[in-house]
Amino acid sequence: MTAGLVAITGAAHGIGEALALEAIGWLCLTETKRRLRDFRQGLDQVSALYARATLPVRMISTV
Amino acid sequence: MVFANAGILRAGEILDQDIADFEQMFAVNVSGTILTAQALVPSMEAQVEASVFVVTGSTSMLSAGPGFGGYAASKHALLALTEALDAELVRRGSSVRAALLCPAAVQTEIADGGSELLDKLKRRMATHGITPNEMARIAFDELANGQSVVFSSEPSKVVALERLQSLLSGRFITSTRAPETGSR
Numbered sequence: 001m002t003a004g005l006v007a008i009t010g011a012a013h014g015i016g017e018a019l020a021l022e023a024i025g026w027l028c029l030t031e032t033k034r035r036l037r038d039f040r041q042g043l044d045q046v047s048a049l050y051a052r053a054t055l056p057v058r059m060i061s062t063v
Numbered sequence: 064m065v066f067a068n069a070g071i072l073r074a075g076e077i078l079d080q081d082i083a084d085f086e087q088m089f090a091v092n093v094s095g096t097i098l099t100a101q102a103l104v105p106s107m108e109a110q111v112e113a114s115v116f117v118v119t120g121s122t123s124m125l126s127a128g129p130g131f132g133g134y135a136a137s138k139h140a141l142l143a144l145t146e147a148l149d150a151e152l153v154r155r156g157s158s159v160r161a162a163l164l165c166p167a168a169v170q171t172e173i174a175d176g177g178s179e180l181l182d183k184l185k186r187r188m189a190t191h192g193i194t195p196n197e198m199a200r201i202a203f204d205e206l207a208n209g210q211s212v213v214f215s216s217e218p219s220k221v222v223a224l225e226r227l228q229s230l231l232s233g234r235f236i237t238s239t240r241a242p243e244t245g246s247r
Contacts, residue, residue, distance in 0.1 A: 010069030011097055014171030015119060015164075018195035019066050022203050 065103050067096040068119040070137075072173045074180040077132045085161045092137040093144070102146060104159055113158045115206060118145045122167045122214075125223035128237065130180040149211065162211045164202050167219040168192035 006023040010016040070092045073084035078167055096118055107114045121132060124138035142163065149161035170192040174185040193201075198215055205213040229236040 005064045006066070007103060008068055009095065010067040010119075011066075014173060015166065015169055015195045016066065016068040016200050018199035019068060019202065021196070022199040023064070023066075 064114050065107065066117045067099040068103050069095050070119060074130050074178055076130055080133060088133050088137045093140045093154055096141060096144065107159045115160050115162050117162045117164060119164045122165060122219045122222065126226050162206060163207050164197050164213050166215040169198045
């Protein structure tokens, strides 16, 4: 299993927060800037969807 | 790698619970997961490396009990969605696979809310649950071993098996148990 980037929804607390901490050990930053940009655009889309619904969740990406 | 982990819990008996609670749980737990997949899987497929779209389910996707029907229904939906998503990814030759976490009791804040049902669940989580860090470690270890479905404990597999056996024998597992309260 490789993990260039890890995105986690619901990472503010609980399992999501723990997954984020655990993920740091798995990250190997081999992504190109283009891929990173595309990925972040995807994250922005999802974040916007959650924000629009005013739901008690937020997203972080650990890069 | 993406973890579609956001989820909420609203407890209540089906005949009494506000429909808004069901709708909010399905919006976050189910629609949120679908939207996350739709937004991020294409970017994951564009990467050179294989990756995994991991959905946080629950043992509630393999069982259902009083007071948590809506939550269990949303988690049952995640089992079906994740299984179907993985099949679709395989069929199109994708480098991405779907996987499912199946945590039993984990000591998180999901049961904070002040109701009697939630307080009871929270006490059970405190006495029987594992920590979020333990769950995360199990998740990464099992995913690294190629597991697509990750359980946090062996007893939860037994519960799931008993439930399936009961259904296949034509009965709900709850019909063989005495009710906890006799109010209804």
